[in-house]
Amino acid sequence: MKAAVLHEYDETLSRDELVRFEDVPEPRIESPTDVIVRIGGAGVCRTDLHVVEGIWRGHAHVTLPYIMGHENAGWIEEIGSAVTGVRPGDAVICHPLVTSGHCLACRRGDDMHAEDSRFPGINADGGYAQYLRSGARSLIRLPSTLSPKDVAPYTDAGLTAYRAAKKASRHLLPGEKAVVIGAGGLGHIGIQVLRALCAADIIVVDRSAASLELARQCGAHETVPADEHGVDRVLELTRGKGAEAVIDFVGEGTAVSQGLAMTRAGGSYYIVGYGGKVEIPTIDMITSEKTIVGNLVGTYAELVELMELADRGLVTLRTREYRLEDANQALKDLHHGRIHGRAVLIP
Template identity: 55%
Template sequence: MKAVQLSNYDRTPEIADVAEPEAAAPLDVVVRIGGAGVCRTDLHIIEGQWAQKTGVSLPYTLGHENAGWVHAVGSAVSNVEVGDPVILHPLVTCGLCRPCRGGDDVHCENSTFPGINTDGGYAEFLRTNARAVVKLGDSLEPAAVAALADAGLTAYHAARKAVAALRPGDTVVVIGSGGLGHIGVQALKAMTPAEVIVVDRSWEALGLAELAGAEHLVNADGTQVEAVLDLTDGHGAEAVVDFVGEGGAIEDGIAMLRRTGDYYVVGYGGTLAIPTIDIISTEINFVGNLVGSYNDLEELMTLAARGKVSLHTRTYPLTDFGKALEDLDNGQVKGRAILVP
């Protein structure tokens, strides 16, 4: 089969002919890929930023946001059948460790992460397991939802945490309305009556936020903190969900937060530096967010099937992966780029 493989860090991946995966273990599921999301993390992987963390052996196949159709199953698989359309939770988990048994499979002690530390979905087929596959509703197509498997799941995971603490009359600020942010806005609007303020330097991204239902749009032109404070009567927002995490976004976000507020960190790259006396005197909270659980993904697919969450996508043939990566790197992708074999 054809697969996009990374053979050397800091070099463009290449199309290669590799062996088609087989359902060897009882719970294995082989999926024919219908769409693979192109993520900024893929750019970081190519640059070598994840090399030490993952320890993956090169060459291997990229792609950690995947959806498609069940192609083959192991002898013990009972939750899906060949031909079923599915989206894949990004982790292949064991189900036996303490985190898995507690429903916190994101922190499975024995997980693998296709596209990060093992072969992923920039290919015609991908092997995962029965614990990772979520069957899609009749109204959903794999290519249309593939990026929800990680970008959407991460955004939903953070939004769901914020929703638990938000009440009618509260305000939540979303920093960044790009590939993750515009999904986060939709999730917030689907689950909370709180008003949503979106801050972004791109008017195109703010346009996505407006379509997603945000009540207030703030251009990050240097006056964004003052604008948010004006919109919240000088108090700041009860919650800030930061999908940027660098380039001054953190400092702005903290300044937009009211006393006892919650700051949800999703984007990364910057450094969180705040005097501890400012934390205790205002009782603000900082909450990290990785990726969502299997249950989070099921819930997100329910919202997607009901039309509450949708992706703005641009599709590319698998052979045009280089163009997709280049467009993403140059900021020319509105929403998410999807590779379709």
């Protein structure tokens, strides 16, 4: 089969060829619960850039060369002998983690902390290819209204945004304020999820005029440029108190300190993007009683919930399609901020 393969790390993301389009062996059924998925769409994520940079070397054990791609959807090609519930030809979306289902975390539905798991595209071959090996318990059948190439990025970008926005929505009352930092591939989904799950006023902060326009199209009530006056503008919109919830889809640069400054006393700051550091004096934590919440992708059940919102048209993805052989262009466009929404590779 054809695949876009990572052969070496590039800390500066400066090489013309970050991945190599080439022939590789097709994945095979290795376990009775395995499923081979013919890829209909593979999302291109900023985490993929971090993988290329080598940031994940100390967190995921892989041997190069290997295939990235952890946002996948397609059609069932082949099933293992113990697989029930799906059959060849079914359109499916793949939860990003493949788990055995045996550990206590799995039995509690806490997929992301499973003890026996693999993460295609992170620590195993992923979906930048024509075929992917996944597991039966990771698959969700798609309704006829949703096409694999249109929903693939929901498996990480959408699911991560949904998990954070869902957490925030449980504590947001009508008329309260929610700030979303970053209206890109994850942020534009988070805005729509907040609109679907709660009645808070949504303020979006981004440095890109195009992203702020996308935020307005997705339902933001107010948009604020992420410049030196951004925090003051948010405080002005929140009567000097800050927002009850701040969801940070950037997580690096000045976004972290500004996000905490935008969070009111007793409010919650949700970290989604990463790369930076949270630095706050302990006395400020005590006197402000702010809550800092980490977010790691999401559960299988949450992906089911998100697909329900997508099926109802309450959440839609803004995508830009690339051929699989153009994976390098997609990665470069993402790195240089030329994609508003999500990029999807189509084999």
